[in-house]
Amino acid sequence: MIWAVLIATGTVVATGIYLALSRDLFRCLIGLALLGNGINLVLFSSGRLNTQVPPIIKQAETTLHNAANALPQALVLTAIVISFALLCFSLVLAVRIIQLSGNDDILAIRQAEPPATDSIKPALEEEP
Amino acid sequence: MTSRAHIAEVFMRGLYPVLIIASFWMLLRGHNAPGGGFIAGLMAVAASSAYALIFNSSKASKKMPLLPARLSVSGVLVALASGLPAVFQGLPYLSHPWWTLSLGGFKLSLSTVMLFDLGVYLAVWGAIGGICLHLIETIEENL
């Protein structure tokens, strides 16, 4: 079990990093989302992977026996919701950027930081 | 869209209230059985989305108690406010005191947890419902 989770985590994180380093806007964002999911797996496995019993106290008992740790599951759920919100936002952002610029190459979109034209003084910017 | 599915429309008119009541039942069931605000909210979203698919998104939006964004914000406000009664009893914020109501023969346990769950229900219905209706709206525009 631990080896399966380890290999899965490693694969997802490696794929995520590879895609996140891409110049293609969508690949970059999908990569970041995958990276987030890989790290969610790490978070999930931090509660140990030794049992499949759900953490519900049976009737007429007062303690848990040999149950899974519920806390990392709650943490993962929160992290998933947050990363879902961020993914939604980033995809909308990407669509808008591609609509406005007509380009999905990150290196071609340099509106916020235009490349230097002069080594002593930066170029004058047009104010709105 | 010009073509209308009459059978589905008639069916949906009757189904919508049933789905909303079912989601509300799921909300109340969460009291001490599996269920609760989040799942119930998702059921309500399913009802709204089905309504939007058969009629259209603006009609489905009118069927919701408030506009989606306002609905979710009111939900969060209700959830935040549900922590306040405990403060007046001298307990930490978000503690949930329980009261037992005797109604003749059987006892009804009430708690501010219900209020919190109701807030979650409204927030989920508003937020995710809003996103779904918006998506359906973009599909309608492209048709």
Next chain:
Amino acid sequence: MILPVAPLLVPLGTSLLCTLTSNSVQLQRKISLLGSLLLLGTAIVLGVQVADHQSISLASGSWPLPFGIEVVVDRLGALLVFVAALMVLICTLWQMGDVDPAHSSFFYPLLHGLVAGSCAAFIAADLFNLYVWFEVALICSLGLLAQGGTLKHLDATLKYFALNLVGTLLLLTAVALLYGATGHLNFNALAMSVQYVNPAIMQAVTGLLILAFLVKAAAFPFFAWLPASYHTLPAPSLALFSALLSKIGICALIRTLSSIFHPSPEPLLSMLGIIAVLSMIVGVLGAAYHWDLRRILAFHSISQVGYMLLAMALSTRAGDAAAIFFALHHSLVKAGLFLCAAMIFKLSGHYDLRKVGGLYAEKPGLAAIFLLLALSLVGIPPFSGFWGKYLIVRECLVQGEYLWAFLALLVGALTFYSMMKIWLEAFWKPHPSAGWQAAKIVKPIPVTTGLCLLSVIILAIGLFPEPLIGFVNDAANHLRGHAP
């Protein structure tokens, strides 16, 4: 039993109410102003409370610790909440004037959401809670950045998003590994249990955590998101950004280094010192290259973050106290400078120094306030920056780090160059076009009130620093607990 969470509830409630009233800007303004005043009141009450009893805490929902979600307001938290409240008040006031305001019905909800996220991060007492509030602040600041809507704004948002997300994921990894190693997330419980974990593992996890906070604080190799995005914002929102966002990282770093992982591993501390010095130098050199007011000031933020990291890298009580003092001073002064930049933009229509000038003759009052803030940033006595740098340099000398002390002073001189560049170009030199007339500010009262309030507080800190220095010393003592 609600006071410790009030710094979270007040701005969150304000944000939600502002969303409900999104069709009336007038109403939003009133709610926003009321919410800011209420937060300021809360911050003052909290300040009085923590001055009496070290810290006040609350485990929400009466869950037993260390399992419940706990918030603790200590002196550090109360001080930063006060800064946040003051800044959101001034930002709201500026929205009522006509100096570079944001035009969107989502501005107020996002603004208060950002304040709620950062205030909650200042008072969070467990790591996962800290992560969640980091995210809330991140999402709200993304919204504020994207509001501009042009390609420039969206490009800046994308860079801000991608780089901050990497920091967030590093933080989440560190949380996971730390929970795996200790079984705790609550700060107090962590501080007690880390000593039983293998030091080699602990060093790696602490390093990861520090790395995550350094990304958030915009320190040397990870600062790229800050100069890529800050300059696209309207200056009043920028004042709030510079006062809060990097401080979340700094606050978390102070807590981690001084109260959880204490004593911190020596190699990590010397690394932090090197990063601090590099941030100071790179930031100030980047500022020297630029001519856009907002870009200059954004680069100075990186350099000033370097000072705070330097104070933390010394890892002593006096070092922590100096870092907290400097964080407070920097929030106020940098916000004031951004507001001055907004005034310059309003009066002459440009943020670029090559296109402005002659403002000394037009607005001597503004020139005086700018000079006060600039000299305070440089660290000229008797302004607040002098005391901040004095505390840091003195502690460097006490610890025998003469090189660090020398570099801190050198960077001060370079800061002086940048500030004098702004002064000479914007105020002293005549305006490049002969027939230029300063634009008229139609609603000057809220704008002037905000700026004057800020300058008076900065001047007061500069002239009477003892109460504040005493307060931050107590804060640092409380953070370090009984450890030597």
